[in-house]
Amino acid sequence: MPLTPDINQVRTWFPALASEFAYLENAGGSQVPGTVADAICGYMTSSYVQLGAGYAQSLRASATVEAAHAFMETFMNAQGLGKIVLGPSTTALSHILAGAYGETVKPGDEFIIAETSHESNAGPWEKLKSRGAVVHVWKVDPETFECSLESLRALLNERTRIVAFPHVSNILGQIVDVPAIVQLVHSVGAKVVVDGVAYAPHHAIDVAAWGVDWYVFSAYKVYGPHMAVLFGRTEAFAEIVGPNHFFIPANSVPHKFELGGISHEACAGLLALRPYLQFLAGRHVDDRETIVKAFQVMERLEAPPARRLVEYLRSKPGVRLIGAQGTDSVGTVSFVFAGKSSAAIVAEVDRHPLGIRYGHMYAYRLVTALGIPPEDGVVRVSVVHYNTLAEIERLIAVFETVLTH
Numbered sequence: 001m002p003l004t005p006d007i008n009q010v011r012t013w014f015p016a017l018a019s020e021f022a023y024l025e026n027a028g029g030s031q032v033p034g035t036v037a038d039a040i041c042g043y044m045t046s047s048y049v050q051l052g053a054g055y056a057q058s059l060r061a062s063a064t065v066e067a068a069h070a071f072m073e074t075f076m077n078a079q080g081l082g083k084i085v086l087g088p089s090t091t092a093l094s095h096i097l098a099g100a101y102g103e104t105v106k107p108g109d110e111f112i113i114a115e116t117s118h119e120s121n122a123g124p125w126e127k128l129k130s131r132g133a134v135v136h137v138w139k140v141d142p143e144t145f146e147c148s149l150e151s152l153r154a155l156l157n158e159r160t161r162i163v164a165f166p167h168v169s170n171i172l173g174q175i176v177d178v179p180a181i182v183q184l185v186h187s188v189g190a191k192v193v194v195d196g197v198a199y200a201p202h203h204a205i206d207v208a209a210w211g212v213d214w215y216v217f218s219a220y221k222v223y224g225p226h227m228a229v230l231f232g233r234t235e236a237f238a239e240i241v242g243p244n245h246f247f248i249p250a251n252s253v254p255h256k257f258e259l260g261g262i263s264h265e266a267c268a269g270l271l272a273l274r275p276y277l278q279f280l281a282g283r284h285v286d287d288r289e290t291i292v293k294a295f296q297v298m299e300r301l302e303a304p305p306a307r308r309l310v311e312y313l314r315s316k317p318g319v320r321l322i323g324a325q326g327t328d329s330v331g332t333v334s335f336v337f338a339g340k341s342s343a344a345i346v347a348e349v350d351r352h353p354l355g356i357r358y359g360h361m362y363a364y365r366l367v368t369a370l371g372i373p374p375e376d377g378v379v380r381v382s383v384v385h386y387n388t389l390a391e392i393e394r395l396i397a398v399f400e401t402v403l404t405h
């Protein structure tokens with residue numbers, strides 16, 4: 001187990017954290033280490049040319065993009081299992097994936113979407129109805145906030161192609177049992193598409209251990225630049241053809257799925273996460289162990305401020321936590337307050353140097369299923385490893401004046 005570095009040392013890596021503003025809306029997007037910002041700038045001023053030509057700058061550009069794919073393979077523990085597709089956002093990659101499945105739909109094929117989903121992993125699958133697919137909603141239990149294995153079992157059959165669900169809901173914060181779902185879904189010959197966006201900032205991704213077919217997350221919420229990453233297993237890619245130009249061969253993956261190319265400068269930024277992970281892990285090697293250890297450190301740093309926030313909200317009369325907030329939750333904490341709108345609460349907090357948010361956060365179906373008006377939604381505070389107990393105490397001090405009748 002690596003030693004946990006001092007939180008002040010951790011924060012010095014992030015130029016944005018030098019101000020007194022407390023970034024507590026990390027589930028919306030995280031801050032980046034200075035190395036990431038510098039690498040983007042450096043790339044744009046030294047190798048900003050097209051890939052695939054023979055001159056030095058182009059060779060450097062090609063190597064950067066290739067290295068970013070390889071880094072993400074290690075990051076997700078995907079070596080030898082399949083391929084990494086990079087793209088502008090999880091929403092875009094999910095549309096590309098569902099669209100490619102759409103080309104293969106036969107009438108009566110079934111798709112299942114979890115009600116806890118962010119819309120990016122629900123809407124693209126629901127659209128397949130227009131191709132003759134049957135789309136089922138895997139309902140959330142409003143008491144436990146879970147989509148249960150029993151209710152999934154009742155929806156699955158030999159016509160099921162895909163089960164799409166979030167590893168962690170961006171509202172609820174609780175981690176679902178991915179391997180158990182994968183086992184059940186594979187038992188009928190279907191595949192899973194896991195939205196890992198709300199999980200990836202908090203814990204190391206391990207597609208090998210979980211047995212997932214497809215797993216997608218957004219790098220800009222994991223201390224990186226604005227881009228997203230999709231892992232697909234070799235057997236899963238074999239079911240579909242990517243939508244890129246007709247003359248690009250079907251087996252040219254990831255190119256067939258990376259429409260019009262990807263952000264090369266973002267690839268350079270992504271690669272510059274490595275020194276930060278090495279710093280956290282306390283070892284100067286770019287390998288899987290460094291990633292695992294870095295996330296162990298993040299888990300230890302995140303737990304105290306997240307726990308303090310949950311304990312405070314639990315103790316506050318009138319607060320209804322939206323999410324189980326048990327030991328297997330990440331630091332994404334949502335609530336509603338009796339007698340005051342989420343909008344009004346956040347408007348008052350906005351007068352202070354504290355960044356939080358309210359709304360349905362594009363988990364529109366979930367919020368509606370829980371009986372919460374989606375326009376007002378929930379108040380969400382999202383903590384990651386670089387947040388401090390002092391920031392949470394400042395937020396609590398403001399909540400003390402706001403969460404009153």
Ligand SMILES: Cc1ncc(COP(=O)(O)O)c(C=O)c1O
Pocket residue numbers: 027028088089090091092118120121166168169170195196197198217218228
């Ligand atoms: C759980 C979850 N899934 C998907 C997304 C969509 O990600 P992107 O903005 O990369 O499309 C978000 C964004 O907030 C999210 O929180």
